[in-house]
Amino acid sequence: MSEAAISLKDDPTEVVTRFAPNPNGPLTVGHVRGVVVNYHLTRKYGGRFILRYDDTDPRTKKPLKEAYKWIVEDCEWLGCPPDEVVTASENMLSYYEMAEKVLESGDAYVCTCEQRAFKTMKDQGIACQCRDLDVEENMSRWKRMFDDFPEGGAVLRVKTDIKHPDPALRDWVGFRIVDEPHPLTGDEYRVWPLLDFESAVEDHARGVTHIIRGKDLMDSGLKQKYLYKHLGWDYPEVILWGRIRIEGVGKFSSSRMSEEIASGKYAGWDDPALPTLRALKRRGISAKTLRDFMLSLGLHESAVKISMENIYAENRKNLDEATNRYFFIPDPVKLFVEGIPGKTVRMPLHPGFKQRGTRDWCMQDGTCLYIPGKDAKLSKDEIVKLMGLPCIAVDSVGDDGVRAHYMPGQHKKTRKIQCVQDFIECTILKPDGVDEGYCEPEVENLQAGTIVQFERYGFCRLDSKEGERLTFVYGHK
Known part of the structure; x- marks a missing residue:
């Protein structure tokens, strides 16, 4: 479904919408639909997109002071900057x-x-x-x-x-x-107003024309209509969408995340294991991916079940052409190759864009390479293909590594293994753990924030450069 498919009946000439989170943490992937759809419709028809903090519950949904700034930043990163920011507790x-x-x-x-x-x-x-x-x-x-x-x-x-x-x-x-x-x-x-009272007053005061939100909040509208009637106001048009269930993010709430960050279980609100936008951004999930995906769900009241894999697939399409290829070797094991011809091997940074240049390796007899630990479980005389390099035949596997010799010619149905020669140490933070290993030294020239594709491993974003060690954050396959 295209953006054009999300529309309002009667083609209004001005639309005022609002997205109203509780500021008890930064936005998560579960908030994106509310931001993107409400913003998109104000741009399609003209009008205003209001970010309103429903922060009148100082106990059970206690606001987090930093979140007031974070949520504005999250909306701006999504490409949906609010035209007005309203804080309920100020009114x-x-x-x-x-x-x-x-x-x-x-x-x-x-x-x-x-x-x-x-x-x-x-x-x-x-x-x-x-x-x-x-x-x-x-x-x-x-x-x-x-x-x-x-x-x-x-x-x-x-x-x-x-x-x-x-x-x-x-x-x-x-x-x-x-x-x-x-x-x-x-x-x-x-004396604090409950959400239904506060929200009703704010919607009227700000001239909200359309309330667009999840079907689970239907009762709120029914309650508020009584208050509107008592005060002689006209209730905005309501559009509800069905519950969205996102598989692959676990059961998180802002209060639970806050507690587990405080306990040290997570390193912060941008920990790769969390479903916050700050974490997704750190992993290289683009704002365009999230916008396009949520708009593709349309506006209907049927429940929707999606997986993070669906979002990763959309992100993969957005990243594939833009990201250069490199090798990352987790748990590296030495590989000594005898008899390999001395020459310079050139591998393209991107197979579809040869003009971007190459990664150049100088190969010679007795070259010491490094292969992933999981690929080092080889058998004597087994023939394997080194990606971008010739085939080799295994001579022995020992505590000091793998020894092999060059095998010229074509060999079908052989395993493919990536390797590095020169290297820089690399740490990759993942939602479910950490991988340590080596990556190609050319990666050291990249700027923090650059996204690469480590072949046979996945898309990763360069998070930091400290001395001779790089830290990446894993995105997805």
């Missing part, structure tokens, strides 16, 4: 103002019922005694929430239909008391 007074409006109109009330008792009544479709309090009492209780009631002692509820078929939609909580410092506002506030 608390506007939420209080709307709370007082619905209290004064009788469309909300402050409930002091014990939570389990209220749930029992709610599940039976029975109104609690707080629901019929007059405005004066509700306003008095509302003021007491700021300095008198303890945590759990009172909540503001938005009136809906107490007999609604779905108990979750009956008189939902709009505000609660949380005595927990916020990373931006400190102890300034203790």
